[in-house]
Amino acid sequence: MLHNITLIPHLVRMYVRTRMEYRGAMFLAWLSQGFSYGAMYATIALIIARFDNLGGWQWPDMALLLAFHLLAYSLGASLSFTQFRDIEEKVRLGTFDAILVKPVGPWTFLVFSGLNIGYGGHVILATGLMAWSLTQVGLAWSPLLVLYFVAALISAAMLTAALMTMIGTTALVWVRSRHLFSIFFGFWELARYPLNIFPAPLQMLMITLAPLAFLAFVPVAVILGKPVPLLGAWAPLASLAAGPLCMLLAVFHWRWCLRNYQGAGG
Amino acid sequence: MAAIISADGVDKTFRQLKRQSGLAGGLRSLFSRTYTEIRAVSDITFAIEPGEAVGYLGPNGAGKSTMIKMMTGILTPSAGALSVLGREPHTNRMRNAREIGVVFGQRSQLWWDLPVRDSFALNRHIYDIPEARFADNLAFLTEMLDMGAYLDRPVRQLSLGQRMRAEIALALLHDPKIIFLDEPTIGLDVVAKDAVRKFLARVNRERGTTIILTTHDLVDIEEICPRLIMVDDGKLLFDGELTRLRADLGSRRRLTLEFATDPGPLPLATATLSRDEGAAKHYLLEDEAISLIDVLNEVGRGHGLKDVKLEEPDIEEVIRTFYQNKSRLAGAAS
C-alpha cells in the first residue's frame, strides 16, 4: 500500500513527460475542447435567452450547473476515463497482462501511469464560468456552505471516477465495454440540465442506476437552495455520500473482475 | 532440492464466442449467441528445479502462452495445482511479481515515447531495487547486451532487436529468481537472435536464474535450454533432456561417404542408403548401437574411400519426426 503511494509521483512524471513529447497536439486539444464545450453552452444560453428560464433555472444558475458539471467531470475523468476506456484494448494487446506481473497494485499503476492532463481546456473553461456565475447568483456564503461546496465537488469527481472504473473494468471479463461508455455519456449529457424538467422515470433512473444527477444537479440545487425532486431534504447528505459509496462499489467490482480475468488469446 | 515450479494436472478452459458469418448470421447474432469451450491447457504435470533452463515448445495454439500466464499469476487454472516459488501464483501474484521477470515477445513493457533509461529508472522504484545494486545491474546488462549506444534514445526509435534486448534487460534488473520469456526471439534477425541466446544462456549459467521460455525456434532451445517440454493441443507430449528426445526417437545420424571414383551401387547392412550421387553416397544410421567403425568395416578397403562425414541429427529433424510419429499414432487410433 505504502509502496503504491510512493510510486505515484514516479508514474505521473513518466506520463506527463510522454504527453510533453507531443505538447503542441495537447494544447491544441485543450483549445478545441474548451471551444467545443463553450459552443455547446452557448446553445443552451440561446434557449434560455429566448425562453427566460429552463425549469425555473435562469442563465446564471444554469452557468453554475454547467461549470460544476464540467469541473467535477474533468477532475474525476482525469483519473479514469482514458485509462479505463482503453482497458479493452490493453486486454486485447496483452499490455494489461504486463501490468499484472508488476509488484504494484494494478489500479494504482493504471490510473497514475495515465493521469490525464488533457483536461486543461475543461478546467479553465469550468473555473472561469464558475467564477462568473458565482458573482451573479448572490450566494450567502458561510463556512458551512464553502465546506459543502468543496466536499460536494470532490464527491462528484469520485462518482465520475467510480462509474468509469466500473464500466471500463467490465472489459476484463466481458472483453468489451465501449458500449457502456456510450450509455454513460448519454446520461452524462442529461446531467447538465435541471433534473426537474425530466419525466419521473428518468429522474428516478438518474438518482439510482445511473446516478449522474449527483454529478452536478443535486449539489448545485442544494447550493442555490432550489428544490430537489424525489430527494427533498435528503439531497445534501445524499450528494456527499454518492461519491464515496460508488467508489466502494467500484472497488468490489474491480476486485471481482480481476479475479475473473481471462486475458485474450495469443 | 525442492522444485521452484511445479504443475500438477493443470487445466485451463476458455469460453469462446462463435461468430456467425454473413448478413443473416450477423443479424441473428444481435439477438442470440453461442459459445464453444476451448481446452487450451489440459492435464499438464511437470516440476522444474532452481537453476534449470526449460524450453516450452509447441505449434501455434498449443497453449504455451496460456501456461506462462498461469505460472505468472495472470490467469487462474481451471483445475489442478500450480506452485511457483512455493506459492500459488494467482493468489500471490504481487508477491511473486517481485521475484520473477516476464518478457512478452510481442508486446512491450517499455515506455514508447521515453528514453530506454527512463523505463529502467521507473523499474528501480517499482521493484525497490537498492541504488548500488541497480547501478551494478544496469552496467552489467548494458555491457552484456551492448545497449550503451541507445540507452538515451526514445524506445519508438529503436529497432526490434534493440528493443528486445532492452525488454530482457528490464526484466532482469531486479535479479529475479525466475524469468519467463514468451517467444523472446520472434521477429529478430540471426545476429540479434544469437546475441539474445548467448546472453540468456550466460545469465542462466552465471547467475543461476531459472529460465522458462516458449518458442517456435528450435535453435533457441538447443542453445539455451538443456531441457525441453513439448506440448500440442494443450497436452504434454514430451518432457526431458533434448539428448534423450534424440535417443528416444532413435537418432538417425547422417553418414556421407566420398569416393575418388564412383564405386557403383554399394548397399550396406549397417546403414541405409538415402541418396546416391555416384562418388558421394549418403546413408542414414538408424541404430544407436552401430558405430562408424562398424560401417567402415563393412565397406572394407578397395573402393577408394576418400572422406567420411558423420552428422548428428539436427533438432528440427528430431521434432519433425516426433510430430510425424504422433500424427501417425493419432491417425491409427481414430
Add this chain to the structure above:
Amino acid sequence: MRAGAYPAFALTAFQSRLAYRNQVWASAFGELVISFAFIAIWTAAFAGQVVVDGATLPEMITYVMIAGLLYWNTDRLINDVGEAVRTGDITIFLLKPLSYPASLLATHFGHYVFDQLVVTLPVLLIVGFSVGLLPPASLFHALMALPFWALSWLMLFTLGALCGLLAFWLLTAFALEWFLKGIMALASGAIVPLWFMPGWLSGILGYLPFAWVSYYPTAIYLGKLDPPATFLYFGIGLAWLAALGGFLAWLWSRARHRLIVQGG
C-alpha cells in the same frame, strides 16, 4: 478502376457493425434517452406557451427528432482518416486501383445506413408512437426533404473528411474532431433552430454550410420555407457542397503529392 468494388465497401461496413451487438443496443438506448431528454427540455422551455416565434411545441418535438437524426456522428469518419494518416496505412490506398475518397464515401455510407436503420429508426418509431411526430407539412415539402436529406449527409461527410485529412498537416485529428463538434452544436441547428436565435446570429449561420446539415432539411420538412425559398436554399447548399468538395479534392491531391514525394 472497378466501380463495383465500392458497394462492397458499404456492405462490409454495414456488416462489420453487426458484430458489435452490445454497441448497437447501447447506442439505440442512449439515443432514446437523449431523445426523451430533448423533448423534456423543449417542453420545459415552452412552459405552457402555445406558439413561440411561429413554432408550436409539437413542431419543436418533431424538429429535435429529425434534426437529431440528421446530425450524424462524424467521429468515426474523422478517426478513420486520422488513423490512416498517422499510421501511414493511407499509402496502401495509393497502391490500389481505387480512389481513397470514394472508398471512404462508400464505407461511411454503409455506416450511415446502419446508424439510421438500426439505431435511429427504432427510436423514431418509439417516439412517434408514444409522444407523436408531425407528418411533413405538404407533399411538396415531403418530396423536397429527401434531396435535402441527401445533401445533409454529403455535407457532413465532406466536413468530416476535411477534418480528417487536415491531420496530414496538423498531425492530430483529435482537436479537429472537437472543433467540428463545437461548430456543429451551434451552427447546424441540431439543438436550437435558427428561428429562436437573435437575428444577427441566424443571419450569419443561415448562410454557413453547417445549417444544411440539420436546420434546412428539418425546416423544409416542417414547411417553414415556401417553395421559391426552398429551391433557393437548395441551390445555395449545392454551391457550398461543390465548394467544400472541391476543397477536399484539392487537399487530397496535396496529401497524395506529399505521400508520393516524401514517402509518407
